[in-house]
Amino acid sequence: MADGRHHPQAPNPENFDAGELTNAFEQLMRNKRFNQLQEQSRVQSRTQSPSPAAMSPSLYPPHPSRAPPPPPPPTASQYPSPQMPQQQQVSQSPLLRSLPIVPAPPQDPASLKFRNLLHVLSVTPTKYENPGLLDEALSHIPLDRLYSEAEEESQIMQAQAASVGGKPEWGYQDCVIRALLRWFKRSFFQFVNNPPCSRCFMPTIAQGMTPPSPDETARGATRVELYRCSEATCGNHERFPRYSDVWQLLQTRKGRAGEWANCFSMLCRAVGGRVRWVWNAEDHVWTEVYSEHQRRWVHVDACEEAWDQPRLYTEGWGRKISYCVAFSIDGATDVTRRYVRSPTRHGKSRSRAPEEVLVWVIHEIRKKRRENVSKTDQRRLMKEDEREERELRAYTASALAAELNNLFPRNSNSGRLDDQKTPTSRQDAAMEWLDTRQRSSGHSGPDGSQDGR
Ligand SMILES: [Zn+2]
Numbered sequence: 331m332a333d334g335r336h337h338p339q340a341p342n343p344e345n346f347d348a349g350e351l352t353n354a355f356e357q358l359m360r361n362k363r364f365n366q367l368q369e370q371s372r373v374q375s376r377t378q379s380p381s382p383a384a385m386s387p388s389l390y391p392p393h394p395s396r397a398p399p400p401p402p403p404p405t406a407s408q409y410p411s412p413q414m415p416q417q418q419q420v421s422q423s424p425l426l427r428s429l430p431i432v433p434a435p436p437q438d439p440a441s442l443k444f445r446n447l448l449h450v451l452s453v454t455p456t457k458y459e460n461p462g463l464l465d466e467a468l469s470h471i472p473l474d475r476l477y478s479e480a481e482e483e484s485q486i487m488q489a490q491a492a493s494v495g496g497k498p499e500w501g502y503q504d505c506v507i508r509a510l511l512r513w514f515k516r517s518f519f520q521f522v523n524n525p526p527c528s529r530c531f532m533p534t535i536a537q538g539m540t541p542p543s544p545d546e547t548a549r550g551a552t553r554v555e556l557y558r559c560s561e562a563t564c565g566n567h568e569r570f571p572r573y574s575d576v577w578q579l580l581q582t583r584k585g586r587a588g589e590w591a592n593c594f595s596m597l598c599r600a601v602g603g604r605v606r607w608v609w610n611a612e613d614h615v616w617t618e619v620y621s622e623h624q625r626r627w628v629h630v631d632a633c634e635e636a637w638d639q640p641r642l643y644t645e646g647w648g649r650k651i652s653y654c655v656a657f658s659i660d661g662a663t664d665v666t667r668r669y670v671r672s673p674t675r676h677g678k679s680r681s682r683a684p685e686e687v688l689v690w691v692i693h694e695i696r697k698k699r700r701e702n703v704s705k706t707d708q709r710r711l712m713k714e715d716e717r718e719e720r721e722l723r724a725y726t727a728s729a730l731a732a733e734l735n736n737l738f739p740r741n742s743n744s745g746r747l748d749d750q751k752t753p754t755s756r757q758d759a760a761m762e763w764l765d766t767r768q769r770s771s772g773h774s775g776p777d778g779s780q781d782g783r
Pocket residue numbers: 527528529530531532559560561564565566
């Protein structure tokens with residue numbers, strides 16, 4: 331990842347095993363049955379909706395669930411009646427499912443534990459909302475330099491766009507964050523694995539954890555790693571306090587992904603960006619910044635100097651991911667689908683709580699963060715949630731379409747996984763299919779009740 335790019339492997343059709351093919355065809359059959367059911371329910375409710383049956387059969391994405399077809403979706407209520415068998419669907423590929431989820435409060439110990447964790451995590455970005463802190467942060471940033479770099483990059487993008495008669499890819503504010511990212515990674519923050527010996531500068535060997543000293547505690551370290559110098563005649567011990575306090579990080583300027591993401595997210599806030607701190611259950615964290623220019627949240631990983639490469643972790647590093655939850659001062663969002671485009675390849679079991687509980691907790695955090703926000707802003711945020719939900723759903727549609735292409739070799743050169751930045755007619759069809767299902771299932775979205783799924 332040294333060049334900050336990743337090159338997803340083109341999927342090899344030979345990699346599909348017979349079991350996967352069988353599953354896919356079973357899904358196609360279920361899908362056909364599902365569409366018949368859906369068609370019946372639509373005829374009963376509103377005949378003007380576009381019918382997925384109008385698509386050619388080869389364009390059908392597989393049914394997102396590996397289970398038998400669900401009953402015809404409800405058409406009237408945002409919150410379907412309690413007899414909907416939602417609670418029983420917990421174990422089915424939740425990332426692929428687009429049926430509405432009825433939020434349910436946590437009850438079992440595991441769900442309560444997950445809820446507590448999410449609430450604790452959600453506090454992280456609220457710590458950035460401190461004028462004294464942001465002023466202090468700004469005093470560390472070479473603003474003039476970053477602004478002129480951003481200006482230059484922005485002008486280049488405008489010129490490039492003008493030469494082909496299009497719109498520049500990124501706006502000036504995006505370029506400011508890009509300049510901040512370069513400076514942060516190259517000049518400001520240091521990555522620490524084993525800290526070198528401060529006495530003789532030789533490498534050190536990990537010795538495990540040690541209790542924080544009173545001074546370290548006072549400065550916000552709850553965990554301290556201990557290292558011993560590898561030079562036998564030295565024997566010096568090095569302490570590595572893990573600070574989660576952003577004030578402290580401005581001083582120490584070092585750490586691993588946790589410190590990097592925390593400090594960088596705060597600095598994005600300091601230069602005026604809208605920022606999210608993204609927690610991943612597989613022990614990584616990163617940042618998302620809102621691009622007003624593109625009207626969407628953009629993935630930024632300070633450790634990797636990665637900008638807008640959400641598929642880095644799965645397709646780049648080959649990781650399997652269960653949950654990615656983004657926290658901001660405006661609430662929380664399950665953004666897993668942005669990072670896991672193909673749940674069948676890169677999804678990991680989401681077993682911390684039923685999906686209904688996760689949705690419930692996300693709503694709870696949003697409500698809490700937005701309670702002192704004006705009605706106008708609440709509506710704006712809700713619109714944003716809806717737009718993001720459509721974006722996330724489009725990724726699922728795109729992945730479904732790509733996987734279908736791989737199942738039918740005659741189409742194999744028309745749309746592979748690495749072509750997904752360019753919409754194909756197949757992707758559009760899959761998207762339309764998901765939209766249709768969502769509409770016909772009564773999803774109107776404004777209250778975000780299905781967000782994050
Ligand atoms: Zn030493």
